[in-house]
Amino acid sequence: MSTAEVVLDVWRGDPSGGRFVSYRVPATEGEVVLDVILRLAATQAPDLAVRWNCKAGKCGSCSTEINGRPALACMTRMSTFPPGRTITVAPMRCFPIVRDLVSDVSFNYEVATRIPAFAPRGAEADGTRRIAQVDADRVQELRRCIECFLCQDVCHVIRDHEENKAVFAGPRFMVRLAELDMHPLDTLDRRPLLRGELGIAMCNITKCCTEVCPAGIHITDNAIIPLKERVADAYFDPVAWLGRKIARRLGRGPSRTQVG
Amino acid sequence: MQMSMPALETHDMDVLVIGAGGAGLRAAIEARQAGLRTGVVCKSLLGKAHTVMAEGGIAASLGNVWTEDSWRVHFRDTMRGGKMMAHWRMAQIHAQEAPERVLELESWGAVFDRTPDGRIAQRDFGGHRYARLAHVGDRTGLEMVRTLQQRAVSLETEVYMECVILRLLTSDGEVCGALGVWRDSGRFVVFRAKAVVLATGGVGKAFRVTSASWEYTGDGQALALAAGAELADMEFVQFHPTGMVWPPSVAGLLVTEGVRGDGGVLRNSEGRRFMFDYVPAYYAAETADTEAEADRWYADKVNNRRTPDLLPRDEVARAINAEVKAGRGGPHGGVWLDIASRHDATYIRRRLPSMYHQFAELADVDITATAMEVGPTCHYMMGGVRVDPDTGATNLGGLFAAGEVAAGLHGANRLGGNSLGDLLVFGHRAGLAAAARCGEVRALGVLDGSQVGTAIAAALAPFGRDEGENPYSIYSDLQGTMQSLVGIVRTGAELRRGLEEIGALEQRLSQVSVEGNRQFNPGWHLALSLGSLLGVSRCIATAALARTESRGGHTRDDYPDPDPAWGAVNQVVRLEDGELVYRRERVPPMPDDLAALFEAAQ
Numbered sequence: 128m129s130t131a132e133v134v135l136d137v138w139r140g141d142p143s144g145g146r147f148v149s150y151r152v153p154a155t156e157g158e159v160v161l162d163v164i165l166r167l168a169a170t171q172a173p174d175l176a177v178r179w180n181c182k183a184g185k186c187g188s189c190s191t192e193i194n195g196r197p198a199l200a201c202m203t204r205m206s207t208f209p210p211g212r213t214i215t216v217a218p219m220r221c222f223p224i225v226r227d228l229v230s231d232v233s234f235n236y237e238v239a240t241r242i243p244a245f246a247p248r249g250a251e252a253d254g255t256r257r258i259a260q261v262d263a264d265r266v267q268e269l270r271r272c273i274e275c276f277l278c279q280d281v282c283h284v285i286r287d288h289e290e291n292k293a294v295f296a297g298p299r300f301m302v303r304l305a306e307l308d309m310h311p312l313d314t315l316d317r318r319p320l321l322r323g324e325l326g327i328a329m330c331n332i333t334k335c336c337t338e339v340c341p342a343g344i345h346i347t348d349n350a351i352i353p354l355k356e357r358v359a360d361a362y363f364d365p366v367a368w369l370g371r372k373i374a375r376r377l378g379r380g381p382s383r384t385q386v387g
Numbered sequence: 388m389q390m391s392m393p394a395l396e397t398h399d400m401d402v403l404v405i406g407a408g409g410a411g412l413r414a415a416i417e418a419r420q421a422g423l424r425t426g427v428v429c430k431s432l433l434g435k436a437h438t439v440m441a442e443g444g445i446a447a448s449l450g451n452v453w454t455e456d457s458w459r460v461h462f463r464d465t466m467r468g469g470k471m472m473a474h475w476r477m478a479q480i481h482a483q484e485a486p487e488r489v490l491e492l493e494s495w496g497a498v499f500d501r502t503p504d505g506r507i508a509q510r511d512f513g514g515h516r517y518a519r520l521a522h523v524g525d526r527t528g529l530e531m532v533r534t535l536q537q538r539a540v541s542l543e544t545e546v547y548m549e550c551v552i553l554r555l556l557t558s559d560g561e562v563c564g565a566l567g568v569w570r571d572s573g574r575f576v577v578f579r580a581k582a583v584v585l586a587t588g589g590v591g592k593a594f595r596v597t598s599a600s601w602e603y604t605g606d607g608q609a610l611a612l613a614a615g616a617e618l619a620d621m622e623f624v625q626f627h628p629t630g631m632v633w634p635p636s637v638a639g640l641l642v643t644e645g646v647r648g649d650g651g652v653l654r655n656s657e658g659r660r661f662m663f664d665y666v667p668a669y670y671a672a673e674t675a676d677t678e679a680e681a682d683r684w685y686a687d688k689v690n691n692r693r694t695p696d697l698l699p700r701d702e703v704a705r706a707i708n709a710e711v712k713a714g715r716g717g718p719h720g721g722v723w724l725d726i727a728s729r730h731d732a733t734y735i736r737r738r739l740p741s742m743y744h745q746f747a748e749l750a751d752v753d754i755t756a757t758a759m760e761v762g763p764t765c766h767y768m769m770g771g772v773r774v775d776p777d778t779g780a781t782n783l784g785g786l787f788a789a790g791e792v793a794a795g796l797h798g799a800n801r802l803g804g805n806s807l808g809d810l811l812v813f814g815h816r817a818g819l820a821a822a823a824r825c826g827e828v829r830a831l832g833v834l835d836g837s838q839v840g841t842a843i844a845a846a847l848a849p850f851g852r853d854e855g856e857n858p859y860s861i862y863s864d865l866q867g868t869m870q871s872l873v874g875i876v877r878t879g880a881e882l883r884r885g886l887e888e889i890g891a892l893e894q895r896l897s898q899v900s901v902e903g904n905r906q907f908n909p910g911w912h913l914a915l916s917l918g919s920l921l922g923v924s925r926c927i928a929t930a931a932l933a934r935t936e937s938r939g940g941h942t943r944d945d946y947p948d949p950d951p952a953w954g955a956v957n958q959v960v961r962l963e964d965g966e967l968v969y970r971r972e973r974v975p976p977m978p979d980d981l982a983a984l985f986e987a988a989q
Contacts, residue, residue, distance in 0.1 A: 141906065157634020159749070169859035173910030174903025178432075181600040183640050184745065185529065186435040202748055225571050226907040236433065236548075244541035245496035256493060257505030266498045267523060270530060274434050310496070343744075 130155045131210065135163060137175065138217040141226045147215060154205050161189050161200035164216065164228075176227035184341060187275030191228050192217045197277040197339045219280040235276050238296050241324070242303060243386045247312040262311045269306035269350055271342040274299065278336035278346055284329050295326035298336035298346050305350035308357060313383070318361045320387025327354055395839070396576045400424040400545065401825045402818070403565060403580035405552050405607065408436035409528075409810030410790025410817070411586030412535035413488075417818025418584075419542040423825055426545040426578060428567060430602050433546050434536045437588050437600045438810065441528025442643035442741060444510055444520025445492075445811070446804030447485035451502055452509040453517035453688065458482040460516050463984050465805060467669075468514040468699045469769070469798025470939040470949070472620070472957065475977035476776035477796040481805065481812050488811035489521045497534040499523055511648040514699040514802040516673075517688060518648075525643045525741045531807060550576065551915060552606065554842040555583065555614040556834060561784030562614060563832025566842050570912060573905020575843055581828040582821035584779070585611060585772060585788040586814065590923045594765035594874065595866040598630055598641040604916035605923030607792035611772045612922065616781040617961045619794040619972075620770035621923075622930035623940045625801055626875045628653075628703035630764025632721035637749045639764040642724065642742060644803040646759075647696045649738045650685060651726035653707070654758065655715035661722070662695035665706035670698055701800040701939050704763040708875055711762065721762035727755055763875050767806065769797040769940055770930070773959060779817030785824065785832075789817035799939020849914045855900025858914040865892055865920060873928045878944045882932040889925050896921060929967060930958045 133154045136147040152167045161179055168175045180188040182201045189200040194208075194215055208214055222230040250256050278298035285291050296304075304321060307313050321327045332355075336346045344350070360367050402418040404411045407429035418425040429436065448456040461482035466473055493499065493507065499521050500508040511518045523530040539546070549570040556564040556577070564579040587607030591599025608618055629642040647653070655661045663681075666674045674695050675681035681694035696703070707722050716722055726735055732755035736743050739754070746752040746759060772781055772788035774795060779787040790810045797805065849855070872885030896918065901911045936950035937943050956971040976982075 155635065157750070158636040162636045168909060169857075169863075173857065173859065173901065174908045176907035177909060179601060180431050180435045181437070181440050183440060183600075183637070184748070185526070185741070186431075186439050186600065188431060188435050204749070229571070229907050231571075232432065236546075239537075240540055240543075244537060247494055247496075250494075255506050258498070258501055259505050260501040260503075263498050263501050267500075270498060270523070270533065271526065272533075273439070273529065274533075307496075310498070 133163060133205065134213040135167060136213055136215040137164070137167070137228070139175070139227050140224065142224050145224070149213075158205045159201055160193055160203040160205065160214065160216065163205065164200060176225065176229045178229045185273060187273035187341070190219055190275045190277050190280065192219060192280070197280045199275060199277070199341045202341055219276065221280040221282070221286045232276050234292055235274070235279060235297070235299060238300050239303075242300060242307075243315055243317060243320070245307060245310065246314050248314050256312055258311050265309045265349070266306050268344060269302050269309070271344055272299065272302050273342055275341060277339045277341065281335045281339045283333065283335065291329065294324065295329040298330070298351065300325065301327065301330065301354055302344060302346055302350045305354050308354065316383035316385045317387060318358050319385055321354060322358050322362060323387055327351070327358055330355075396574065397579060398426060398545075398547070398576070399579045399831055400426045401580060402426070402582050402584065402821045403428065403578045404584045404586060405565065406436070406586035406588060406790070406792070407433055407546070408438035408586060408588055408790065409531050409535060409807060410814035411436070411584065412532070412539050413811050413814025414584045414586060414789055414818035414821065415544050416535065416539050416542060417815050418822045419539070419544050421822040423822055424545070426547060426580070427539065428547040428550050428552060428565070428578065430549065430551050430606075432548050434532055436532060437602055438532045438807075439529045440598065440600060440641065441531070441807055442525040442641060443512055443645040443648065444522030444527045444804050445485065445489055445531070445807040446512065446515060446519050446802065447489045447521055447808055448482065448519055449486045449489065449507060449509060449521065451506045455689075456517040456519060459984055461485070461519065462981070464515050465796070465802060466798070466985070468802040469800055471954065472623070472798030472939065472974060474776050474795040474975055475981055476975070477813075479981065480776065480816070481796055481808055484812045484815075485808040488808070488815060492531065492534055492811065495534050495538045497523070497530050499530075510645060511685065511697060512803045513644055513647070513697040513703065515804065520648070520804040522645070524737075525645050525739050527807060531810075551912065552610060553846055553915065554838065555610050555786065556838050557614055558832030558835060560615070561832065562786040564834065566839050568846060568915070571907050573908065573911070577834065577839065579831045579834065581785070581831060582824040583786050584817050584821050585786065585792050586790045586817075587792045589768035589791040590920065591765050591768070593865060593869045593920050593924045593927075595870040596630065596639040597765040598627060598639055599765065605919045606916065607788065608771055608926070609919035609922045611781060611783075611786065611788065612926070612960075612962050614783060614786065615961070616783045616786055617773040617959050618771060618926060619773040619957050619959045620798070621926040621960060622934050622958065623769035623799045624765065624927060625700060625767035625769060625940045626704045626763040627766035628700055628707050628763055629724055629761040631745075631750065632760050632762045633719040633750060640745065640749070641764065641766070642759060642761050643739070644700070646724055646726050646739060646742060649726065650729045651724055652694070652696050652729065653703070654723045654725055655710045656717055656723075657715060660696070661710050661715070662698065662703065662706055665702065665709070666695050666698065667702060670702070674698065699800055699802060704875060705942060707761075707763055717760040719760055721760040723758040724761045725758035727757055767791065767801055769799065769801055770794045777816065778820035779813055780820055785828070787817040787821050789813040799941060846915060849899050849901040849911065850905075852898065852900035855898045856895045858899050858901060858910055858917060861892055861895050861899060861917055862913055862920070865889070865917075865924060868892070869924055873924070873931060876942050876944050877931055879932060882928050885928045886925065886932065889921060889928060893921055926960055926967065929969065930960065933958060933969060
């Protein structure tokens with residue numbers, strides 16, 4: 128097994144400011160960037176702030192920007208970099224800095240509280256809730272999300288526009304809303320919310336979120352675009368508008384309860 | 388408080404839950420649903436708990452795939468898998484209530500894989516008579532954590548993230564709260580509550596090769612012990628048979644038992660399906676003895692016996708260890724787990740997406756084309772805080788425990804799939820019991836300032852030492868000791884040496900020093916968890932040295948057989964004047980109607 132020394136430029140600092148500090152760290156065949164960061168902490172920089180947990184790509188804690196690209200440090204192989212190339216590691220830029228590589232991601236937890244929870248219809252007569260696998264598939268793709276918030280980090284709507292965080296929920300929550308919308312048992316219609324305070328119109332489908340998703344979720348194609356279509360159907364399709372009006376006359380309400 | 392420091396940040400609540408994995412969240416949900424003010428404290432961000440790493444599924448006798456299944460069969464499987472060392476009442480409650488808890492999860496938004504008629508599908512797993520595990524591909528733990536997290540958030544549960552609990556606080560001998568430290572600011576915080584639920588998981592990080600995440604440092608066991616609660620069954624540590632072995636960076640990373648549940652088989656370097664050579668007499672009657680029968684069993688469980696690839700984990704881990712020792716291992720010291728030659732690529736990628744991704748991304752191995760090299764990895768702590776089987780109450784008033792931190796359900800060896808069920812069933816019950824206590828306890832306990840003061844002084848001490856021990860090197864040395872001397876196969880001599888080394892590490896820990904300041908300082912966080920890691924490691928090694936037999940997860944090379952005398956007792960430990968005091972307690976005898984389930988099948 129071969130070991131080589133790599134140069135790691137790590138952002139060190141706090142809310143008052145910071146800079147990249149260069150370290151030379153040994154790296155062994157088969158390692159990922161997080162291995163090298165943890166070795167750096169254990170041998171040269173014991174107070175280096177880094178957030179990590181499972182080191183298996185399953186929890187989404189070690190989100191950073193590696194050579195400028197949002198990525199999980201635990202799933203970025205060292206072998207993907209040409210030998211001798213300096214590797215830069217920085218915290219996610221979309222969120223306030225706590226220290227070094229750790230950012231304050233509380234924005235995401237705040238948005239999560241604003242999304243009305245799953246509200247299922249009752250079970251069937253035999254007590255079961257039947258769902259066909261083909262319907263489960265669509266929801267399951269979206270529920271693969273590990274909440275690493277890399278999609279939020281890369282999203283240009285909020286990355287460089289702090290003010291937009293108040294009016295746009297970000298790709299992670301479009302995934303959550305799409306998953307609820309596609310759930311065969313859910314009874315709520317969250318389109319008013321999507322169109323309003325969660326700001327679906329602000330996404331202009333550049334697909335950056337899809338590119339960085341470590342869970343391989345087709346965020347733009349399978350979550351955001353279907354949601355945009357649902358909102359457009361509800362508010363901008365004259366035929367659907369007429370249909371609803373007639374249904375209301377006939378005393379037939381919408382199949383889902385509107386929220387927001 | 389008689390202390391020369393500014394007033395501490397304090398949060399008052401009815402129920403304090405420590406840990407936000409499956410058990411903690413489930414307990415918190417129950418307390419919230421009872422209308423109580425409930426707080427959850429977690430070491431990581433919400434939703435990152437070790438439960439997300441669970442892969443295979445939740446064992447529950449829903450009977451969706453095999454109508455022959457029932458709680459009685461599940462109960463029997465659990466007891467036999469645990470080598471009859473489990474508390475029968477916990478195994479009974481678990482088997483009876485797991486189906487209801489799974490359906491409840493579905494009503495909160497979990498989307499399990501389906502049967503052709505649209506019900507929850509169930510998969511085969513080791514030691515389970517029927518295909519029983521409700522699952523979502525091989526990411527069931529993530530689905531469970533996310534569902535519970537979303538439920539807890541919708542109930543407006545208070546969540547205190549990235550906060551490490553340092554000490555349980557007691558008043559008149561009962562637990563009345565906890566002292567913690569915020570990881571980001573390094574400031575201390577006090578939580579006062581009428582009931583405290585421990586749900587902190589295991590201690591896998593004491594071992595070098597482990598499937599555990601960063602959080603698994605035995606905090607809950609150590610907190611409970613220090614406060615006066617008892618631990619049980621500490622010698623029983625589970626080594627999962629299949630962890631990744633290469634590259635070293637990911638050695639120990641879990642390879643789900645679902646690979647074998649879905650048809651994968653183990654082979655040695657000669658290509659032989661060696662598990663047929665390791666069927667113990669205990670399981671011979673129900674295990675296939677030819678490859679043909681084993682292969683037929685997947686589709687027809689009524690007329691065939693199960694494949695030995697799906698023996699309980701202790702048996703499979705020992706077999707792999709023996710094959711590698713005999714020189715029939717792979718290039719990196721593992722054996723081969725082969726599903727590529729047994730199913731097509733579409734099936735494998737659909738059933739095992741995480742495994743496909745994990746091997747492709749981290750080891751450059753395409754599991755649909757070649758076999759995976761795997762070996763045992765530290766996976767689970769069967770022992771833990773001793774609890775009342777019905778309520779999760781400890782011997783200490785106000786303190787409850789649920790999930791991996793608690794002992795009793797799994798005995799000497801846990802069956803795969805029973806962990807997630809454990810979290811739901813006993814998280815629910817601990818939440819109920821904690822809520823009930825809030826109805827009995829009128830007021831919050833009075834804080835003892837000296838408890839807070841000593842704990843804070845101890846936590847800050849490493850900053851006061853300029854020249855001292857590096858926490859990272861103590862940690863690494865502990866992992867080396869536990870891996871080589873207290874690991875999968877043990878001997879008296881090695882355990883004694885292990886205890887000496889733990890003693891030396893405890894000395895070094897008293898001299899540990901950390902650099903930098905208190906703000907998000909991982910070196911300090913590690914130093915704070917070393918006390919728990921070392922304390923729990925000592926409990927494991929001491930209990931393992933005393934148990935002079937081999938049973939379940941505890942294998943002694945110098946006592947290779949089970950000893951009926953030892954089979955009748957659990958070891959219980961508590962702290963008395965700073966010393967660990969062990970006693971043997973008779974395994975609770977089960978009532979006749981349950982005992983009959985075993986006699987009938989013999």
